[in-house]
Amino acid sequence: MSAGRDAAGEAIGRLVPAILDALAVLEHAARHLDPETLAALTQAVGERGSDLGPALAAARALDWPEGLIPVRDCMERAGQAALGGLDGLAGAMAAPDPLRAAYRATRAYGRGCEAIYPLAPFMSAVSRFFLTPEAREDAALAARLSAQPGREGRGTMSLGGPPGSRGAAALYVPEDHDPARPAPLIVALHGGSGDGGGFLWTWLRDARSRDCILLAPTAIGRTWSLQDPALDGENITRLVAQVASGWAVDPARMLLTGMSDGGTFAYLHGLAAGVRFTHLAPVAAAFHPIMASVADPARLRGLPVFILHGARDWMFPPETAERAASLLVQGGAAVRHEEIADLAHCWPREANGRVLDWFLGGGRSPLVA
Incomplete structure (x- = not known):
């Protein structure tokens, strides 16, 4: 039994770092996907190589002790997902639509994170991966997060169906959440072909490090109901109410953010009368002037809005964000506009911290041209 546990320990020590390294590669690739640099990026992934395949094969060859199954x-599920993502990226240029194939490959990041996250309370390397660099040095935070593994109503879970189910949502509640201390709420809306189960991981590291509850709904249809905002809007409202009834949410700190179609829907839903969100942060979103003209004037006045857009965005040009910022300022919103020079049509993960600094600090920043 001891020999078996020793072999399993060695396999864990080899496989976990390989999984986390592969996930980091997928995360980097998702941030830097761009039609102009796609060939070089996928080539670099292919040439880089990975220890994951051999480590996964060695782990599969072991006779594992029952307690470690x-x-x-x-690890098996996480490793398989991450390895599939790496292989998909490396071979994307051979696909009929290389950019679509590369985007599809990077979605393995969410599946890999979902599979390995349950080990975070027991493995410091996994826990550190799901913290921001600054929070990784906070020993007290690490201890709180791992103090009660498996605590009911904490960690990651689903509302309304399995992760990715239409109209359902993925939810993260900090492991050390205290009902006596209402937490800020982040609601993050996926892009047009994504789902909440995968998009949750775009924000989880920051939410976990900053003691925020994180909700990632999935659109009812193929994408958000841009032509009928009430359809998905009512579902989001219902999901937010469900979270607020089950956990302590701070009603004065509720952020609605989203990517691409999700960012566009953050405008449509977030500017409507009666919506409870205190801050909006659309990313790489489309914006039409009619959105400002039909927005509730009372809702718009003083509303903190942080607009993020890439200078290299090939789907919605950066002028889209400039026009949105100008029109919303004219309507009285408190707008911050940031154009990121090297960003294409991707989520800027490095900006999450800046968005949370703005959100948790009050959010009333002047327009940045």
Whole structure:
């Protein structure tokens, strides 16, 4: 039994770092996907190589002790997802639509994170991966997050169906959430072909580090109901109410953010009368002047809005964000506009911290041209 546990320990020590390294590669690739640099990016992933394949094969060859089989299963699913993502990226240029193939490959990041996250309370390397660089040095935070593994109503879970189900949502509640201390709420809306189960991981590291509850709904249809905002809007309202009834949410700190179609829907829903969100942060979103003209004037006055857009965005040009910022300022909103020089039509993960600084600090920043 001891020899078996020793071999399993060695396999864990080899496989976990390989999984986390592969996830980091997928995360980097998702941030830098761009039609102009796609060929070089996918080539670099292919030439870089990975220890994951051999480590996964070695783990599969072991006769695992019964008590470690759940650990093995988490690593197996995470490793398989991450390896598939790397292979998909490396071979994207051979696909009929290379950019679409590369985007599809990077979605393995969410599946890999979902599979390995249950090990975070027990493995410091996994826990550190799901913290911001600054929070990784906070020993007290690490201790609080791992103090009660498996605590009911904490960590990641689903509302309304399995992760990615239409109209359902993925939810993260900090492991150390205290009902006596209402937490800020982040509601993050996926892009047009995504889902909440995958998009949750775009924000989880920051939410976990900053003690925020994170909700990632999935659109009812193929994408958000841009032509009928009430359809998805009512579902989001219902999901937010469900979270607020089950956990302590701070009603004065509720952020609605989203990417691409999700960012556009953050405008449509977030500017409507009666919506409870205190801050909006659309990213890489489309914006039509009619959105400002039909927005509730009372809602718009003083509303903190942080607009993020890439200078290299090939789907919605940066002028889209400039026009949105100008029109919203004219309507009385408190707008911050940031154009990121090297960003294409991707989520700027490095900006999450700046958005949270703005959101948690009050958010009333002047327009940045």
